[in-house]
Structure formats: structure tokens, C-alpha cells
Amino acid sequence: MSSATPDHSVPPADTVLVVDFGAQYAQLIARRVREARVYSEIVPSTMPVEEMLAKNPRAIILSGGPSSVYAEGAPTVDRALFESGVPVFGMCYGFQLMATTLGGTVDDNGAREYGRTPLLVSKTGSTLFEGTPAEQSVWMSHGDACSAAPEGFTVTASTDVVPVAAFENDEKKLYGVQYHPEVMHSTHGQQVLEHFLYRGAGIEPNWTTTNVVEEQVALIREQVGSKRAICGLSGGVDSAVAAALVQKAIGSQLTCVYVDHGLMRKGETEQVEKDFVAATGIQLKVVDAEERFLAALAGVSDPETKRKIIGREFIRVFEQAQAEIVAEAGASGEDVAFLVQGTLYPDVVESGGGTGTANIKSHHNVGGLPDDIEFELIEPLRKLFKDEVRMVGQELGLPEEIVQRQPFPGPGLGIRIVGEVTKERLDLLREADAIAREELTAAGLDRSIWQCPVVLLADVRSVGVQGDGRTYGHPIVLRPVSSEDAMTADWSRVPYEVLAKISTRITNEVDEVNRVVLDVTSKPPGTIEWE
Numbered sequence: 001m002s003s004a005t006p007d008h009s010v011p012p013a014d015t016v017l018v019v020d021f022g023a024q025y026a027q028l029i030a031r032r033v034r035e036a037r038v039y040s041e042i043v044p045s046t047m048p049v050e051e052m053l054a055k056n057p058r059a060i061i062l063s064g065g066p067s068s069v070y071a072e073g074a075p076t077v078d079r080a081l082f083e084s085g086v087p088v089f090g091m092c093y094g095f096q097l098m099a100t101t102l103g104g105t106v107d108d109n110g111a112r113e114y115g116r117t118p119l120l121v122s123k124t125g126s127t128l129f130e131g132t133p134a135e136q137s138v139w140m141s142h143g144d145a146c147s148a149a150p151e152g153f154t155v156t157a158s159t160d161v162v163p164v165a166a167f168e169n170d171e172k173k174l175y176g177v178q179y180h181p182e183v184m185h186s187t188h189g190q191q192v193l194e195h196f197l198y199r200g201a202g203i204e205p206n207w208t209t210t211n212v213v214e215e216q217v218a219l220i221r222e223q224v225g226s227k228r229a230i231c232g233l234s235g236g237v238d239s240a241v242a243a244a245l246v247q248k249a250i251g252s253q254l255t256c257v258y259v260d261h262g263l264m265r266k267g268e269t270e271q272v273e274k275d276f277v278a279a280t281g282i283q284l285k286v287v288d289a290e291e292r293f294l295a296a297l298a299g300v301s302d303p304e305t306k307r308k309i310i311g312r313e314f315i316r317v318f319e320q321a322q323a324e325i326v327a328e329a330g331a332s333g334e335d336v337a338f339l340v341q342g343t344l345y346p347d348v349v350e351s352g353g354g355t356g357t358a359n360i361k362s363h364h365n366v367g368g369l370p371d372d373i374e375f376e377l378i379e380p381l382r383k384l385f386k387d388e389v390r391m392v393g394q395e396l397g398l399p400e401e402i403v404q405r406q407p408f409p410g411p412g413l414g415i416r417i418v419g420e421v422t423k424e425r426l427d428l429l430r431e432a433d434a435i436a437r438e439e440l441t442a443a444g445l446d447r448s449i450w451q452c453p454v455v456l457l458a459d460v461r462s463v464g465v466q467g468d469g470r471t472y473g474h475p476i477v478l479r480p481v482s483s484e485d486a487m488t489a490d491w492s493r494v495p496y497e498v499l500a501k502i503s504t505r506i507t508n509e510v511d512e513v514n515r516v517v518l519d520v521t522s523k524p525p526g527t528i529e530w531e
């Protein structure tokens with residue numbers, strides 16, 4: 001058996017690479033390209049140009065970044081990239097890098113622009129700006145500016161303070177803009193990006209989630225052959241879609257394993273057992289592993305340690321389940337060497353496994369995996385964003401209740417108790433969470449809210465007065481957020497009446513809780529979960 005993760009996501013023929021210079025928005029650029037129905041992948045700026053070209057990209061986008069192109073040690077890109085014939089589009093830092101690498105001038109002329117800025121397009125018929133207005137609103141975020149374009153380039157736009165805000169060299173298929181076309185505040189940003197892809201690079205917009213289904217089904221069939229696979233099924237969207245995809249590929253050779261680790265919300269296990277099986281007809285094995293997880297977590301309050309423990313225990317339980325399935329089927333150990341997980345692109349990126357990005361937190365299914373894992377992983381959604389996964393789910397015919405469910409993290413309530421995780425604390429949090437969910441659902445807010453973690457600050461106490469007596473209890477935090485893909489998020493403006501009702505009910509109905517607070521932090525700077 002091998003622990004290698006085979007690349008399940010062989011890029012389709014028309015791939016666009018997004019080179020990440022440490023941008024806040026690299027994921028967003030990749031998403032926007034896919035919205036234009038062209039497949040895209042993010043690569044780190046440290047990847048040698050030959051390696052990028054070996055992926056046969058149809059086009060390359062250079063992202064923004066925090067550095068100054070002229071600063072010592074700033075990330076660069078080999079000039080060969082611009083001479084390779086592959087169309088390139090630079091945005092912000094990427095634009096500045098293209099300018100300096102090819103002989104233009106970038107410096108700090110004091111012309112800072114942050115936020116909404118009017119862009120004056122001087123060549124509205126150019127490849128990028130065709131059909132867009134002569135004045136348009138764009139989103140800027142820079143301190144350096146290009147004062148002279150490289151030879152052979154036509155300047156196509158400017159702003160009040162920046163003479164060269166966009167340029168292009170059609171002959172060499174090189175394009176650049178100082179602003180961020182990927183953010184929605186740039187009013188014609190998507191159009192400009194599509195012009196680059198379709199007109200500049202000549203790519204046909206034909207990537208859809210249907211391609212993903214067909215490709216993955218074929219790949220999984222080939223990989224698994226006549227062997228058996230198990231799938232970690234949580235009742236969440238990602239594992240439901242992964243399971244449906246694998247089931248389509250290998251049918252009854254798949255058994256799903258639901259781990260009840262005692263960190264689930266109220267009613268969750270029953271729901272998976274009943275509704276999920278009814279909707280999909282999948283073979284399901286439910287493992288009660290509460291004692292095991294709680295014993296492993298005893299005395300631990302550090303978030304990363306919790307995550308690593310949970311990741312490890314998950315795998316140990318899967319191994320045990322595998323052994324049982326082997327025994328039941330009379331098969332050999334080799335025959336169930338595959339573990340299917342519903343890992344998504346953001347899980348990978350946040351675990352620092354994406355593009356040399358920082359490790360923000362170890363998602364239990366990626367950065368939290370133990371080193372001695374012996375399964376061969378099948379992660380058909382590893383390169384997809386949540387909304388794309390939902391589309392794949394729809395295509396596979398999964399019911400709306402499953403496809404539109406709010407996300408719930410694998411480590412469950414274990415990372416929503418700030419402090420040590422104990423059975424008593426879990427029971428308390430489960431009650432508070434059930435009340436919050438019930439009221440948000442009753443208010444019809446399920447679809448407008450991405451998810452609403454309910455967090456217990458177990459190590460914090462505050463004074464309260466209940467029934468004329470003094471209490472010294474714990475606060476519960478409500479963290480409702482809106483998001484497109486969990487990479488960025490804003491706090492949801494839940495109506496006051498709904499919040500009031502939740503607060504009253506939690507403090508009345510849940511013992512030891514005498515305060516409810518609302519988290520009004522976006523991501524960044526906060527993450528969605530507290531740990």
C-alpha cells in the first residue's frame with residue numbers, strides 16, 4: 001500500500017495558470033477564470049518557468065502581491081516566460097513585474113490608490129477593453145506605479161495619477177492592468193478578464209462541471225479497478241458529492257463510513273443514518289467513536305493540537321472500519337486500500353499545501369492527517385471550490401437539501417469550544433447550537449447565511465444575574481457569516497429580532513450560559529471558525 005496522493009486532478013487541455021505572488025486574491029482570480037468557463041490552477045511564483053510551461057498552459061495570469069518590484073528579494077519571474085509565446089496577463093504586481101522585466105519603468109511616485117478609482121480608457125477598441133466604457137470604475141490597491149510602458153506596448157488606460165494603468169502588446173500576446181479586475185468592485189473586470197482569455201489567448205469557454213464528472217469517473221474507475229474503496233461520509237456537501245461521484249464510478253465496490261466522534265451537532269447522526277441513505281441508497285457503516293475521540297482530546301486546549309489529534313483519530317477509525325469491511329467481504333487488505341475524502345481546494349490552500357502559502361490552520365483531512373497513513377487517497381474535488389462542488393452535486397442528481405447544506409467542519413464542535421473539550425461542555429454547546437440553528441432556519445436565513453458557528457468560550461466566565469441571583473457563567477459566541485467560497489467572508493447582518501430571540505432562548509434554556517455575544521469580524525482578519 002502506498003501513502004502517495006495520486007493527482008486526481010489532471011488538468012484539462014485548456015488550463016490557465018495563475019501565478020501567485022502572495023496575493024490576497026489569487027483564489028479569486030482562479031474562480032473568475034473558471035466562471036468564464038476556462039479551467040484554472042494556482043501555482044507559486046517560486047515555480048521555475050520551465051515547470052510552468054511543462055504544464056502546457058494556454059495562458060498565464062500573474063497575480064498581485066505585497067512586494068515592490070524594485071525591492072531587494074522581491075519575487076520575480078524569468079524573462080523567458082514573456083518570450084515563450086504563451087499569452088500572459090499581469091494584474092497589479094504582475095503588471096508591474098511585466099513592465100520592469102521588459103524594460104519599462106515602475107517606481108514609487110507617491111501616487112497611491114486604494115479602493116474605488118475611475119479608470120480612463122484611451123483605447124476602447126483594444127483587446128482587453130473592447131465594448132467597455134471610456135470611463136469605468138476599478139478597484140486599485142497599490143503604492144508603486146508604471147510611468148513608462150516597455151517598448152512595443154500600447155498604453156490603453158490611465159487614471160488621474162497613474163499615466164500607465166493598462167497596456168497591451170497584441171503581437172506578443174502580453175497584457176496588463178494596474179488594477180484588480182477579479183474583484184467585483186471593478187465594474188467591467190470580468191469582461192476584461194474574458195477578453196484576455198477569449199480574444200487575447202483564443203481559448204474556447206468550454207470547461208464545465210460536466211467535464212469534471214466525466215473525467216473523475218473515468219479516472220476513479222481506472223485507479224480502483226476491481227478493488228474496494230471506503231468514503232468518509234459526514235452528511236456534509238463535499239463528502240456527499242465525492243461519494244456520489246465515486247459511486248457512479250465503482251458502484252457497490254464503495255462503502256461509506258460515518259464517524260460519530262461525539263463532536264457532532266444535535267440530531268446529526270440520526271439525520272445521516274436516515275435521510276442520507278434514503279436519498280442516495282449508499283452502503284453506510286456508522287462507527288461510534290465518541291469515547292475514543294474524547295479520551296484522545298482530554299486535557300488539550302491548543303487548537304492545532306486538537307486538529308492533529310482529530311485528523312489522526314479519523315484515520316485510525318477508518319482503518320478499523322476497513323478491517324471490518326475486509327472481514328465481512330472476505331477480501332484481502334489490499335482490496336480496500338482506497339479512502340475517498342471530500343477535500344476541497346480551500347482546505348488544501350489553508351493547510352498551506354496549496355502554493356507555498358502560509359499554514360493558517362490544519363484542516364483535519366489535509367494538514368491534520370497523520371504521517372503513517374496507509375490509504376491511497378481519492379479526492380476528486382481537491383481542485384474545486386464549494387459552489388463548483390454544489391454544481392457537480394446537482395449534476396449527479398443529489399437532492400437540494402444535501403447540495404445546499406451549510407458547511408460543518410470535520411473536527412466539529414471540538415474546534416468550537418475554546419478550551420478543553422469535555423462531554424459536559426459538548427452537551428452544553430450542542431444545546432446552544434441547536435437553538436441558534438432552529439431560530440435561523442425559522443427566520444428563513446439558511447440560504448443567505450453561509451454558516452453560523454456557535455462557539456463556547458469555556459475558559460471565560462463573566463458575572464450575570466439570573467432569577468435575582470448572581471451567576472458566573474460562560475459566554476456563547478454567534479458567528480454568522482456570508483461567503484462565496486469560505487476563503488473570504490463577512491459577518492452576516494442578521495436582523496436584531498432574530499438575534500434577540502436566540503440570545504434569550506440560549507440564556508434561558510442552556511445551563512451555565514449567561515451571556516451571548518455576536519462576532520462582527522470579517523475574514524480576513526478573523527477566520528470563520530475560532531480555532
Ligand SMILES: Nc1ncnc2c1ncn2[C@@H]1O[C@H](COP(=O)(O)OP(=O)(O)OP(=O)(O)O)[C@@H](O)[C@H]1O
Nearest residue numbers: 232233234236237238239259341342407408409410
Ligand atoms: N463525521 C465524519 N465521518 C466521516 N468522514 C468525515 C466526517 N467528517 C468529515 N469527514 C471527512 O472529511 C472531509 C472534509 O470534511 P468537510 O467538513 O470539509 O466536508 P463535508 O463535511 O463533506 O462537507 P461540508 O464542508 O459541507 O461540511 C469530508 O468530506 C469527509 O470525507
Ligand SMILES: O=c1[nH]c(=O)c2[nH+]cn([C@@H]3O[C@H](COP(=O)(O)O)[C@@H](O)[C@H]3O)c2[nH]1
Nearest residue numbers: 362363364407408409410411486527528529
Ligand atoms: O472539514 C473541515 N475540516 C477542518 O479541519 C476545518 N476547519 C475549518 N473548516 C471549514 O472551512 C471553512 C473555512 O474555515 P476557517 O475560515 O475557519 O478557516 C469553514 O467553512 C469551516 O467550517 C474545516 N472543515
Ligand SMILES: NC(=O)CC[C@H](N)C(=O)O
Nearest residue numbers: 064065092093142143144
Ligand atoms: N496589490 C498589489 O499587487 C500591489 C503591488 C505593489 N506592492 C504596490 O504597492 O504597488
Ligand SMILES: [Mg+2]
Nearest residue numbers: 236408409410
Ligand atoms: Mg463537514
